[in-house]
Amino acid sequence: MNWARRGLLELWAMVMLAAVVGFLGPFGTYLEADFPSRVWNWFAHLMGAYVLVRPTIWFLAVLSDATAIPRGALICWGVLLASFPLALVWEWGASLFFQALGGFAGILPFAILSAVAILAVVVAAKRIDGELDHRKQAPVQPTVSEDRDVSPTPEIGSPPPVPATEEGEEARPRLLARLGPAFEGPILALQSEDHYVRVHGVRGSELLLMRLRDAIPEMADCPGYQVHRGWWVAESAVAGTETNGRNRTIVLINGEKVPVARDSVAALERAGFLPTAR
Known part of the structure; x- marks a missing residue:
């Protein structure tokens, strides 16, 4: 912006x-x-x-x-x-x-x-x-075949499906094709902002004119979880967590802090994405 x-x-x-x-x-x-x-x-x-x-x-x-x-x-x-x-x-x-x-x-x-x-x-x-x-x-839109299965939008606390890739081939989320050449990947998190999605990278972020629920399926090659109504976080982007009473916060490797929905904490703990609070 x-x-x-x-x-x-x-x-x-x-x-x-x-x-x-x-x-x-x-x-x-x-x-x-x-x-x-x-x-x-x-x-x-x-x-x-x-x-x-x-x-x-x-x-x-x-x-x-x-x-x-x-x-x-x-x-x-x-x-x-x-x-x-x-x-x-x-x-x-x-x-x-x-x-x-x-x-x-x-x-x-x-x-x-x-x-x-x-x-x-x-x-x-x-x-x-x-x-x-x-x-x-002017992003290049990825071509999607008509007979391709479209995965449903994941619910909060559930990871998107991870398709199999050929041995030795590095998984690359389709959302990267929408980002400009100045974006420094990998994609760490997605944040909803009205009709836009803010894509957080290692240094800086970029806005895309699309909804969060449409952006999450394009991150299917990158394991992650929707931790909040307005946030999706990649597994590899988590540097640590903070606890303040009943509130949990995820700290990304770039220093960004992401709130965790209270009703999603239990599911994220069971999935191993969040450490169990003591």
């Missing part, structure tokens, strides 16, 4: 949003100034919303990864809650611009709409950034 490009995409989307709202001139602002002035005023206020809502989205995404709370629901509710302090700031510092809205009660619905618009800008910019990365990589 290119964060500089991501920021430019979001900034460009904010300019376009301010231009559209400035052209429409809602809430009595159409007659207050000419078009360039309206666009500038709306851009300033929308960027004020962006400064509050954008860090909120980032924080909630990190919180979702740390607690396994569904990201979509957490971010949506968090963005709605962030609109309340946004409305208070606008009432205190921009009462003249929103004088037609009638105070906090009138500003709040507009603050909610603005917060939702910021969320839409962030989601759209992320998808466009992912599409640009996907096109830049």
Whole structure:
């Protein structure tokens, strides 16, 4: 993911949003100034919303990864809650611009709409950034014969099937064909990020536009386990484990830490993937 490009995409989307709202001139602002002035005023206020809502989205995404709370629901509710302090700031510092809205009660619905618009800008910019990365990589799609058996998606705690290979031939997961030449293998782990999969290597990682449940079967040549709803880990990538109460964490050979779902611990211990806690 290119964060500089991501920021430019979001900034460009904010300019376009301010231009559209400035052209429409809602809430009595159409007659207050000419078009360039309206666009500038709306851009300033929308960027004020962006400064509050954008860090909120980032924080909630990190919180979702740390607690396994569904990201979509957490971010949506968090963005709605962030609109309340946004409305208070606008009432205190921009009462003249929103004088037609009638105070906090009138500003709040507009603050909610603005917060939702910021969320839409962030989601759209992320998808466009992912599409640009996907096109830049231009991976070669592996050919699959029509009569080939397709293995079902493994459940949490169960390893994917490992097909037999010719003697002396090194197993090579099909997912490697999707990765760019800069990726430093082997593949250590797969992490779900919305509609993407982050492929972790020895040094660094790479995003692929696909679902985790579709990526796991392409790692069939590499023994591993799905240890969490959003994580798959290769057996050879485990450097150690950490225990904190009922929580278990896998430490990869590159230093990355992977959470283990509590309801999967027993199955992983029986399979020998995790040491039995004492």
